[in-house]
Amino acid sequence: MGGTQDNPDINDAKNTSSEYTSIAILERIRKRGRVWGDLCAQYGVENPDPPWKVCLEGTCEALAVQACALPTLERRWAEDELSETLYQGVPFPERQLLALAHTLIQRGLFGEDELARRIEKVGERLNSV
Amino acid sequence: MAKRDQGEHKAAPMVEEVSDFEILELAVRELAIEKGLFTADDHRHFTEFAHSIGPLPAARLVAKAWLDPQFKKLALEDGVAASKEVGIDWLNPTGFGTPSDYTDLRVLEDTPTVKHVVVCTLCSCYPRPILGHSPEWYRTPNYRRRIVRWPRQVLSEFGLQLPENVEIRVEDSNQKCRFMVMPMRPEGTEGWSEEELAAIVTRDCLIGVAVPHPERKQNAARPVHKAVHPVQHDH
Amino acid sequence: MSKTHHAQKATGKGDPQCFAGEAGPPKFKVGDQVRIKDLPDIFYTRCQVYTRGAVGEVAVVTHESPAPEDEAWDNVDRPEWFYIVRFKQSELWPDYPAVYANDTLQTEFSERWLELV
Known part of the structure; x- marks a missing residue:
């Protein structure tokens, strides 16, 4: 470590955690999920952001400020690394969402199975209306 | 649903x-x-x-400063006080007590010989209460790494090419100060109202990657260029 | 992280404004030539690697605050002065094109990172 990195922005503290392993449930969403850009094209919608983006911002903010569970800087660093590795090529804000879920699981704030079960429940609920 | x-x-x-x-x-x-x-x-x-939140209050701040030299002086001396006049209270931005960001707002004034552009190479520090959420490109390592190293190349990708004699001043926002740019008022806007002026101060102008133009009210789309040669440094 | 004192101390005043008056007189003034020390990074810093060893000019004496190296551990007892330092780009990047010799970069440091040249 020290002054030999390639990039001016990466400081030593973050450079130690480059091994990211994929998480099955998120991998499935990455592969199968339809991103906002595609939905817009299909349905002729022009809104640049998906409606859930602002809720995602709210979650990130609440995790940093209210919970102190995931400080913004740490979330952003993890997001940067994941965006260049596992979630490379995923557009924004889908990428931010995958990275957030990944980081929360990685930090043990909830489990992968727990998330999978919840996704199933939420999916049933949203699709039943 | x-x-x-x-x-x-x-x-x-x-x-x-x-x-x-x-x-x-x-x-x-x-x-x-x-x-x-x-x-x-x-x-x-x-x-x-x-x-x-969104960039409108910052645009109004700039338009107001263009029209009112006293307000401009205030904006350059005390960004937090000037923000209040466009409806942004940095000390209580969320309306429930907790500042959600640091509160030392600095307004960077462009002149005929100095052009400012803002970045946060560490993550994506950004004056959210007055400028809204940062655009995606601002958060990318691509912008953050390259603007400090090749500012003229990156600015030209945004369509901004500046003569040699203009000093490009990159502001790397890495501590508790937050920055917005006060661009120069363009020609062709004589007699315009505050509202008309604010409409041409786009988010990109406030970050410093664009300059206001009397006929431009939208941010330009930006092509993304990968860093071909990774940055090396000797310090 | 710093949110604890955010809530307790910064409400109604702002952060870093809530530390005003706690750091004593600033050691440097606008116009001073300073070098960025190459201190070891222990655990956490916000001082960019690309500025280490470079010489610049103090452009603004900004505010008092605990240094991030301390604040990251909730140690807010010793605020220090912060400075925006202006560098010639050619000082940071030796191969920066000479034709753009006027170009500069500014960034901020806590006092511990600076020494007079």
Whole structure:
């Protein structure tokens, strides 16, 4: 470590955690999920952001400020690394969402199975209306 | 749909399909609430804040300063006090007590010989209460790494080419100061009202990657160029 | 992280404004030539690697605050002065094109990172 990195922005503290392993449930969403850009094209919608983006911002903010569970800087660093590795090529804000879920699981704030079960429940609920 | 019933954000446009990402967002949020990381009410507050912020107050601040030399002086001396006059209270931006960001706002004044541009190479520090959420490109390592190293090349990708005698001053926002740029008022806007002027001070002008133009009210799309040669340095 | 004192101390005043008056007189003034020390990074810093060893000019004496190296551990007892330092780009990047010799970069440091040249 020290002054030999390639990039001016990466400081030593973050450079130690480059091994990211994929998480099955998120991998499935990455592969199968339809991103906002595609939905817009299909349905002729022009809104640049998906409606859930602002809720995602709210979650990130609440995790940093209210919970102190995931400080913004740490979330952003993890997001940067994941965006260049596992979630490379995923557009924004889908990428931010995958990275957030990944980081929360990685930090043990909830489990992968727990998330999978919840996704199933939420999916049933949203699709039943 | 359940989420729309809660009135958390305006109704989605007519995309008649629930995507896996929409489901994931809600699932993550519900689990965080269930684990007690925050409450649904906290989330509603923060989402309202996220929804309410945008670049308009900063644009108004600039337009006002163009028209009023006294206000301009205030803006350059005390960004937080000037923000109040365009409706932004940095000490209470979310409306419930906790500052959600640092509060030392500095306004960087462009002149005929100095052009400012803002970056945060560490992450993506940005004056959110007055400028809204940062655009995606501002957060990318691509912009953050390259603007400090090749500012003229990056600015030209935004369509901004400046003569040699203009000093490009990159401001790397890495501590508790937050920065916005006060660009120069363009020619062709004589006699314009504050509102008309504010309309041409786009978000990109306030970050410093564009300059106002009397006929431009939108941010330009930006092509993304990969860093071909990674940065090396000798210090 | 710093949110604890955010809530307690910064409400109604702002952060870093809530530390005003706690650091004593600033050691440097606008116009001073300073070098960025190459201190070891222990655990956490916000001082960019690309500025280490470079010489610049103090452009603004900004505010008092605990240094991030301390604040990251909730140690807010010893605020220090912060400075925006202006560098010639050619000082940071030796191969920066000479034709753009006027170009500069500014960034901020806590006092511990600076020494007079």
